[in-house]
Amino acid sequence: MTATTATIGCSSQSKYPSGDLAIWVFILAELLVFGIFFAVYAFARMNNVELFNEFQQHLDLNAALINTWALITSSYFVVRAVAAIKEGNSQLCVRWLLAAIAMGAVFLVVKSGEYAHHFGQGINLSTNSFYMFYLSLTFFHFMHVIMGMVILAAVAIKAHQGGYSASDNTGVHTGASYWHMVDLVWLILFPLVYVMR
Amino acid sequence: MFMYGKHILGIRACTWVYFFLLVLSFITYLVGQLGLGGLEVSLLVLFFALMKGHLVGLYFMGLVRVKGFWHWPVSIWLIIPGVLISIAFYLAN
Numbered sequence: 694m695t696a697t698t699a700t701i702g703c704s705s706q707s708k709y710p711s712g713d714l715a716i717w718v719f720i721l722a723e724l725l726v727f728g729i730f731f732a733v734y735a736f737a738r739m740n741n742v743e744l745f746n747e748f749q750q751h752l753d754l755n756a757a758l759i760n761t762w763a764l765i766t767s768s769y770f771v772v773r774a775v776a777a778i779k780e781g782n783s784q785l786c787v788r789w790l791l792a793a794i795a796m797g798a799v800f801l802v803v804k805s806g807e808y809a810h811h812f813g814q815g816i817n818l819s820t821n822s823f824y825m826f827y828l829s830l831t832f833f834h835f836m837h838v839i840m841g842m843v844i845l846a847a848v849a850i851k852a853h854q855g856g857y858s859a860s861d862n863t864g865v866h867t868g869a870s871y872w873h874m875v876d877l878v879w880l881i882l883f884p885l886v887y888v889m890r
Numbered sequence: 891m892f893m894y895g896k897h898i899l900g901i902r903a904c905t906w907v908y909f910f911l912l913v914l915s916f917i918t919y920l921v922g923q924l925g926l927g928g929l930e931v932s933l934l935v936l937f938f939a940l941m942k943g944h945l946v947g948l949y950f951m952g953l954v955r956v957k958g959f960w961h962w963p964v965s966i967w968l969i970i971p972g973v974l975i976s977i978a979f980y981l982a983n
Contacts, residue, residue, distance in 0.1 A: 708958050710951065721963050728971040735978035742982050746927070758919040762912060768950050769908040776901050866952075873950045877943050877964070883915070884939045885975065888922035889932040 711775075712866035720874045723837070727878045730833070731885060734826045741822050746890045748823040756807050757887045760800045761879065764838075767796035768876040771845070771869045781859035783852050790849040793872065797842040804835055827886055834878055841875045844868045907949045914938045929983040933976055943968045 710717055738745045774789035811828070818825050848868035851857065857865055918935050947964035948954040 707956050708960065710953055710956050710960050717960065717963075721967070724964070724967045728967055731971045732974040732978070735975040739978055739982040750925075754919060754922045757922075758915065761915045761919075765908065765911045765915065768946065769904065772904045772908075772950050773901070870951055873946055876950070877946050880911075880915075880942045880946065881939050881968075881971070884918050884935045888918055888935050889975075889979065890927040 710870065711863075712868075712870040713863060716867045716870055720870060723874060724878070727834075727881075730830055731881060734830065734885065737822060737826060744821060745823045748821065748827075749887065749890055752827070752887050753807055753810070754887055756803050757883055760803050761883050763796045763799040763803070764876045764879050767793045767800070768873050770796065771872050775862075775865055775869050778852065778857050778862040778865045779859055783855055783857060786857070786865065787849050787853045790845050790852065794842050794845050794849070797838055797845070800838055801835070801842075804831065804838075808832075830882060830886060834875070834882055837875050837878070841872045844871055904949050907945050911942050911945065914942050929979060932979050932983075936972060936975060936979075940968045940972045 770789050770793035774786045774793065777783075777785035777789055808828075811824070816824050816828075818828055845868050848865055851864060918938055921931060921935055944965060947968075951964065953961055953964060
């Protein structure tokens with residue numbers, strides 16, 4: 694099977710998503726928490742529209758775009774890693790996973806720069822409602838990026854040791870699904886916090 | 891190219907989705923850089939975000955090939971917060 698025809702996710706129609714079903718229960722729980730946060734942010738903004746609009750303009754939109762592209766690219770690299778292991782190519786899978794982790798690191802560095810800038814200006818959780826939500830939401834997501842990178846690293850190590858094959862790769866799918874969830878959450882977080890006003 | 895109806899899912903489809911996600915994100919960025927606001931613009935940007943999330947779920951997570959209950963949770967997750975956010979922005983404007 695060539696790289697251009699390799700299938701992603703399940704190899705055929707299935708009743709269940711690829712990866713360990715337990716991770717999907719975990720993913721749905723995580724999405725529920727983030728979904729509640731998003732709704733609370735939007736309704737809290739209703740009472741402070743001018744404040745939210747004013748301080749939103751102080752955020753670094755360039756950094757947000759770089760981070761969005763970094764996570765999307767990272768997710769795509771994970772897709773390639775899954776395709777590689779489905780072809781039985783462990784070492785190619787490892788390289789794609791390392792590339793995905795590197796893009797995750799880009800996200801962490803850029804986001805840390807943003808935090809350093811804010812903290813340098815004396816901004817913290819109690820500065821105002823907007824920054825309370827901005828810092829809480831983005832830091833909660835930041836922690837998930839770190840956790841996702843740890844999971845991808847564990848999968849990469851096992852793949853490097855030959856722990857996965859074309860027929861036995863549930864662990865790769867499991868790690869990939871979690872990482873895509875991290876990307877998915879940021880895709881909503883980015884416009885909600887940085888752009889919508 | 892995505893062949894959703896035939897449930898054909900491959901690297902090529904995911905690559906097209908990847909570039910589409912980059913472009914939509916850049917449009918969102920431009921909206922922010924130009925300082926565009928208001929209900930219509932916000933809802934359009936939110937629609938782009940929900941569409942991106944849907945594509946990640948279907949193609950990157952592979953849910954396009956899953957039928958039954960597990961096909962829907964990510965889509966439903968996108969719709970419910972999306973509706974709530976839309977209502978909040980509508981009421982705020």
